Amino acid sequence: MDKFDFDQFLTRVLQHPTFEQCGVELHYKKGDHLFSQGEVCRDVFCMRSGLVKFYFNTLEGKEWIKSFIVDKGVLGSRSSQLLEMASPFSALCLEDTEVVRFPYKRFEEVCFEDLELARTIFQFSQWLGLKKELREYQLLCLSAEEGYQAFVDANPTLVDRLTQIDIARYLGITPIALSRIKKRLA
Amino acid sequence: MDKFDFDQFLTRVLQHPTFEQCGVELHYKKGDHLFSQGEVCRDVFCMRSGLVKFYFNTLEGKEWIKSFIVDKGVLGSRSSQLLEMASPFSALCLEDTEVVRFPYKRFEEVCFEDLELARTIFQFSQWLGLKKELREYQLLCLSAEEGYQAFVDANPTLVDRLTQIDIARYLGITPIALSRIKKRLA
DNA sequence: CATTTTTATTAACCTAGGTTAATGCACGCT
DNA sequence: AGCGTGCATTAACCTAGGTTAATAAAAATG
Known part of the structure; x- marks a missing residue:
């Protein structure tokens, strides 16, 4: 299930x-x-x-x-x-x-x-x-960075079908913050 | 319902x-x-x-x-x-x-x-x-302050049965931050 | 009743993320 | 092709909340 x-x-x-x-x-x-x-x-x-x-x-x-x-x-x-x-x-x-x-x-x-x-x-x-x-x-316990990683891990193919704006809005952060997180991780 | x-x-x-x-x-x-x-x-x-x-x-x-x-x-x-x-x-x-x-x-x-x-x-x-x-x-859309107010409004009697620590842990913030929020609101 | 153990507050400092704004790209459109 | 709109990135600055630590009050605990 x-x-x-x-x-x-x-x-x-x-x-x-x-x-x-x-x-x-x-x-x-x-x-x-x-x-x-x-x-x-x-x-x-x-x-x-x-x-x-x-x-x-x-x-x-x-x-x-x-x-x-x-x-x-x-x-x-x-x-x-x-x-x-x-x-x-x-x-x-x-x-x-x-x-x-x-x-x-x-x-x-x-x-x-x-x-x-x-x-x-x-x-x-x-x-x-x-x-x-x-x-x-995930909303309660994970930081923005952890939340992003969890989202990518759980939805590897979905990520490419979404804008960064929508991913950020899903995680509860701004697209700018998400851009910074991606930079940090790379 | x-x-x-x-x-x-x-x-x-x-x-x-x-x-x-x-x-x-x-x-x-x-x-x-x-x-x-x-x-x-x-x-x-x-x-x-x-x-x-x-x-x-x-x-x-x-x-x-x-x-x-x-x-x-x-x-x-x-x-x-x-x-x-x-x-x-x-x-x-x-x-x-x-x-x-x-x-x-x-x-x-x-x-x-x-x-x-x-x-x-x-x-x-x-x-x-x-x-x-x-x-x-509430976790996604509300700030800590808004979340606290919503919690108190929805659970007026429960608040007195909980410690500030537990209320904070429920809202996703630290007890220190909750103390500041209460001060701000008073 | 005295003593630990929790709880709440406050202060000083730090950090992640928000805000505004500028820039360059990559599209979809006529 | 040329245009415009929306998207992603970056920088500079700001703010809410985190962290550590000190203090005091309030509960448990014996």
Whole structure:
């Protein structure tokens, strides 16, 4: 469960009659938003390919990146889905991205009818929990330099698909600081 | 779902025949560990009263606090439960604490038999996800001063039960820095 | 009740990272 | 091709927080 099999996950979910019926295939271009901070977005996005960043815009006009979703995955705004609240963050495509979109409520309903699917989704949410735990650890315990190294080690191919600005915003530092760190390490 | 009803949760879980049978009531004293970093702990702890901190010890000999569990809650080490890995953090009682302990595997098994319980646990894990999202936001986007204010606002009564050291370790700063922040705010 | 052991505060100094601004590159665009 | 926009680097300066250390108050501990 260290790595999660999204191919299998997507197959299982998207083959389900409910989602074959209510799922909408969408092709987003680089620069498009899946949803934006401040909106309520009750959907689930099953991502087949592409690259998406979740980011916050602060009151001081700064941007911080919550996470990247790479190639395949499942995404959405939890607080919108569960509490019908405005999403606290935006989802922006950094590359052309293909998704199937459907309402979260359907997802929840199906979960309690189809035990096999419930199990699959349970596994996904456990995996996500582990990832979030790691992120929390890195933000809390690692210096900027350690955090950068950990990010590069864990995502060797992703690094080349991102700007230094976005990597820095993910680590919680400025691009200038990241430039200095890279110089220090080289 | 903004606040989670642990009274109801604990009642439902602990009334279940499986946990009435395999659950062990334990009374920990202030200073006791529920489990320690480096050990595998496959248990779930249903907490009835007390105060527990989850903390990391880094290689440089520093301590950082992952979270506090206050009064009532459910806790354990996810990576131990799911992956049978050594826990990356320790759980220490800051006050006398009463729990019921049982193996996580049982928990998982029961979930797939008892749909009502599965629903309850699903709600809990969603609530936990929301909490972790907020924590991620605060670590990533807030300054130490903003983080302290947010912590005090969200946990007005908890603050008096913690030392300044532990609050600082939770915010990711030193107690000295927190002392300066308090002075600045007063 | 006296004695360690923790905790909180403050001061002096240090350092990593933030800020502003200038420069040179590498693109995507018409 | 030529233009503009965004990206990466570097420098100079500033600031929040880290470090060490001294002090005093408050808790545990016997």
